[in-house]
Amino acid sequence: MRKSRNTPSRFFILSIILLFQFIRCAVIIDSDYNVSSDDDPVTEASPRKRNCTRQPAIIDKLLNGTGYNKFRIPNDDGVPVQVEFWVQAITSINEITNDFEMDIYINEMWLDPALKFEHLNPCKQNLSVSHQVLERLWTPNSCFINSKFAEIHDSPFKNVFLMIYPNGTVWVNYRVNVKGPCDLSLELFPLDIQECHLIYESFNYNNQEVRMRWNEKSPEPVSVTNKIRLPDFELIKIEPTRVSAPYPAGMWDELHVKLVFERRYIWYFMQAYLPTYLTIFISWISFSLGTKAMPARTMLGVNALLAMIFQFGNIMRNLPRVSYVKAIDVWMLVSMTFIFLSLLELAIVGYKTKNEEGAKKKCPHKKLIDNFEASPAGLCRYEKRFMLPVERRSARWGGIMRFQILQDFWNWSPEKIDRVSAILFPACFAIFNIVYWSYYYNKKLEKAAAMKLNEDRL
Numbered sequence: 001m002r003k004s005r006n007t008p009s010r011f012f013i014l015s016i017i018l019l020f021q022f023i024r025c026a027v028i029i030d031s032d033y034n035v036s037s038d039d040d041p042v043t044e045a046s047p048r049k050r051n052c053t054r055q056p057a058i059i060d061k062l063l064n065g066t067g068y069n070k071f072r073i074p075n076d077d078g079v080p081v082q083v084e085f086w087v088q089a090i091t092s093i094n095e096i097t098n099d100f101e102m103d104i105y106i107n108e109m110w111l112d113p114a115l116k117f118e119h120l121n122p123c124k125q126n127l128s129v130s131h132q133v134l135e136r137l138w139t140p141n142s143c144f145i146n147s148k149f150a151e152i153h154d155s156p157f158k159n160v161f162l163m164i165y166p167n168g169t170v171w172v173n174y175r176v177n178v179k180g181p182c183d184l185s186l187e188l189f190p191l192d193i194q195e196c197h198l199i200y201e202s203f204n205y206n207n208q209e210v211r212m213r214w215n216e217k218s219p220e221p222v223s224v225t226n227k228i229r230l231p232d233f234e235l236i237k238i239e240p241t242r243v244s245a246p247y248p249a250g251m252w253d254e255l256h257v258k259l260v261f262e263r264r265y266i267w268y269f270m271q272a273y274l275p276t277y278l279t280i281f282i283s284w285i286s287f288s289l290g291t292k293a294m295p296a297r298t299m300l301g302v303n304a305l306l307a308m309i310f311q312f313g314n315i316m317r318n319l320p321r322v323s324y325v326k327a328i329d330v331w332m333l334v335s336m337t338f339i340f341l342s343l344l345e346l347a348i349v350g351y352k353t354k355n356e357e358g359a360k361k362k363c364p365h366k367k368l369i370d371n372f373e374a375s376p377a378g379l380c381r382y383e384k385r386f387m388l389p390v391e392r393r394s395a396r397w398g399g400i401m402r403f404q405i406l407q408d409f410w411n412w413s414p415e416k417i418d419r420v421s422a423i424l425f426p427a428c429f430a431i432f433n434i435v436y437w438s439y440y441y442n443k444k445l446e447k448a449a450a451m452k453l454n455e456d457r458l
């Protein structure tokens, strides 16, 4: 009897426990989640949160069975897309292939009202989801239209960050490696300033559908995350602009970013200019070796010329074959001319020395050489072949002073030629230096002014 009386109460307790369990299960199912296995466990201390909707559930609720179509433009009046670039690194600028390479973060932000989830009581305000979800969302399909190469980094997984705000704003961030064109003009090389540019636009949608804009809230829509220093260039300016470009299918919003680089010419100074200075100085030693040391002087001159040609070739090897004259070409060619002229001077001195010696042997009366009129016909014919008597020339050209001067030059002794060269060559070289550096430095300043750069940055 006792047993039979006890049974209903036991059953009652059991059913209450079962019911309680059932309610708990129902609450768990309602929140679409196994609470204990979630990465953000809901504690008993915050019962209000237990009712909230979790991230995957929100995604499912937004995208499954709601008629969300990734091919439909979110707003019929056009979607404004805010773009911002963060330049992480510029890895190279290549003169030969005329391009540059960099790693950047591309940020895009647009409002997709269909993704609004404020009303779903989200557990987290901002949803950050993986790139797989991005494939199911509408995107502006933007790309670099002038890049030679562009790729989203995908090691160890695709470097895409996607965040959805409760009000439906989508923020996408890609880490991209992009190689873009530069229009290198090497006229001022190595004092040059170069420009490279990239154009970012929506590939599919014209500006009626997608309005691309540099992020208006940000003071610098294209910013660098840390200072960029390449081995031989320095980034001195970034200029973002927006252009409406006409295409056969309508007007497109193009976002242009221009990067201005200044060459760091110290390397070229050390590798090209300094050695040429030394080579030229060495070629002047020849003037002080005297007229007797012909073999030594020839060796100096020829070695200097060879050294110069070798240096020139070395520098040219890393530059494209352009059909205009670069600053370094002018430098190298004029330096070579200086060495060539010192060899020419050597030839004249050598010739005159040999003549003098020959004349001493052939014409024992030295006076006769100095005075042509007095020299009897047939004597010292060798000289006469090259030196016409003054009267005859003057008669032919009406006594132009020039020839008198030339005559005087020709009558200079080899020692005098050496002495004059030892002053004339350095003086001419100094003048050339002043003209060269001031001309090219001014050109550089002009170019900087044309690019609206701050001069103090140069």
Ligand SMILES: *[C@@H]1O[C@H](CO)[C@@H](O)[C@H](O)[C@H]1NC(C)=O
Binding pocket: 034, 035, 036, 037
């Ligand atoms: C929920 O978590 C418990 C324990 O953490 C586990 O035993 C159970 O299988 C999980 N349920 C689901 C549906 O994942």
Ligand SMILES: *[C@@H]1O[C@H](CO)[C@@H](O)[C@H](O)[C@H]1NC(C)=O
Binding pocket: 047, 048, 051
């Ligand atoms: C949980 O949500 C339901 C409906 O969505 C609501 O009726 C209930 O009051 C909520 N519970 C709490 C604790 O907020």
Ligand SMILES: *[C@@H]1O[C@H](CO)[C@@H](O)[C@H](O)[C@H]1NC(C)=O
Binding pocket: 060, 063, 064
């Ligand atoms: C939602 O849709 C995706 C693909 O469209 C599917 O893989 C997924 O299982 C769906 N989820 C639910 C809860 O229906």
Ligand SMILES: *[C@@H]1O[C@H](CO)[C@@H](O)[C@H](O)[C@H]1NC(C)=O
Binding pocket: 124, 125, 126
């Ligand atoms: C969500 O994003 C906004 C804007 O970026 C930020 O101010 C806010 O703190 C974020 N909220 C959470 C919970 O992360």
Ligand SMILES: *[C@@H]1O[C@H](CO)[C@@H](O)[C@H](O)[C@H]1NC(C)=O
Binding pocket: 111, 165, 166, 167, 168, 169
């Ligand atoms: C949506 O929310 C984000 C982050 O809180 C905010 O920056 C943005 O202005 C909001 N957009 C609209 C249209 O309210």
